[in-house]
Amino acid sequence: MCGQHHGNKPFYHLLAGFDIQKNIMIILLFLHKIYEFLY
Numbered sequence: 001m002c003g004q005h006h007g008n009k010p011f012y013h014l015l016a017g018f019d020i021q022k023n024i025m026i027i028l029l030f031l032h033k034i035y036e037f038l039y
Helices: 002-007 010-017 020-038
Strands: none
């Protein structure tokens, strides 16, 4: 049941697999690259 629920959201399931600190680091790096691209 839970696997079927996450099957509809593979990206969300991938993020949920990471630790919170790793998830924050990935988001910060992603935002940093966007910031460099815009400015």
